[in-house]
Amino acid sequence: MSASTLFKNGWRAALLPVALVVIAQVAATVTQLESDSLASPLDIARAFVSVMADGSLLRATLDTLKAAAIGCVVGVGAGSLLGIVLGLFRIADDALDLTIELLRPIPVVALIPVVMMLLGFGAKMEIVIISLGLLWPSVVLARVAVKEVEPRLMEVSNMLQLGFTDRLVKIVLPAVLPQLFMSLKLAAGYALVVAVTVEITANPLGLGYGIMMAQQALRPAEMFAYLIWIGAIGWLIGVLLNMAQRGFFPAFVKGERR
Template sequence: MSAAALLKSGWRAALLPVALVVVAQVAATVSHLESDSLASPFDIARAFVSVIADGSLLRATADTLKAAAVGCVLGVGGGSFLGIVLGLSRIADDALDLTIELLRPIPVVALIPVVMMLLGFGVEMEIVIIALGLLWPAVVLARAAVKEVEPRLMEVSNMLQLSFIARLTKIVLPAILPQLFMSLKLAAGYGLVVAVTVEITANPLGLGYGIMMAQQALRPAEMFAYLIWIGAIGWLVSAALNAAQRNFFPAFVKGEGR
């Protein structure tokens, strides 16, 4: 897509948000809004500048992104490796299938009290929760990707009696790398959601904790500033990963579009 087309598409996409902001500001001005739960766009922008200036938003952002990034790497890395092993080994797949299907439906938020009892409050607890939340989706996607590898390639590896490591590095990984990147892209957005959820419910750090503090202090403008900032971070992360996917796996992206 050309730069002009991207610019035109970007303007069209911005029309609705801009219109909503204008309508909200007009409504707040006309009604002389004074509320402990709502705020005008102007007040939200002023609160955003304030939390940027005092450094609280940047510190909270660093805490959340650090936990989300480490948890994402651990969860997707460990889950992808386990999924590859299950995809390559029928024995391991049969042995662990029931266990995975029993553990996978457990909501990650239900694990917060358990992990908190083991690790207490802090970033380590948050990272473990994020990694556990991303583990099983990565297992399922990696196992499915391995099973879709061209059967003739697997037959050749059996004929050549390749070791597990050789089969993994020379055949499986090159074939499923685009799917693994897709798993990472999906996990990045979900990892941010889990991180903020943990911070709201259990961990006194990061953007989720900032939202809670603003809500408890009856500062709705600051609360909405944090919410909008979280959305902007998610959008930027998604845009960066989409750009990386287009650069490194263009054929895979074209295949998705068909």
């Protein structure tokens, strides 16, 4: 994709957000907005500069991103490995299928009280919650990806009498890596959502806690500054992962577009 095309697409995509900001600022100015729950875009921008200048926003961002990254790696890594094993071994798949289907629908937020009783407050509790939230989707996606591997490749591995490690490294992983990366893309955004949710409800750290403190102190401009910043971080993560996908798996990306 050329630079001119990227600029054109980015300009078009920015039209609606810019229009909404302008409309909101005009409405706030005309009505002389004074509220404990709303703020004008100009006030939000001032609040953003303030929390950025005093370092509180950056500290909260680092806390949230660290927990989200570790939880994402652990959850996706463990889930993908388990999914690959289930995809390769029918006996294990049959034995664990009911257990997975019973555990998978449990909302991850419902596990917060349980994990808090075991680990208390802090980063460890948040990482465990994020990991559990990403575990089962990763299991399901990896299991499906392995089952969709070209059957002839698996037949060749059986004929060559490859062991589990050789079959995994030489046959399965090269075939399923694009799908596993797609799983990682989906998990990265979800990890940020879960991290902020845990911080709002249970963990006095990070961006979610910053939102709660701003809300309780009746500082709506600061609260919205945190919210917009979280959206910007999620967008940037998506852009970086899309760039990585185009770099590492260009054929897979072209296949998706077709």
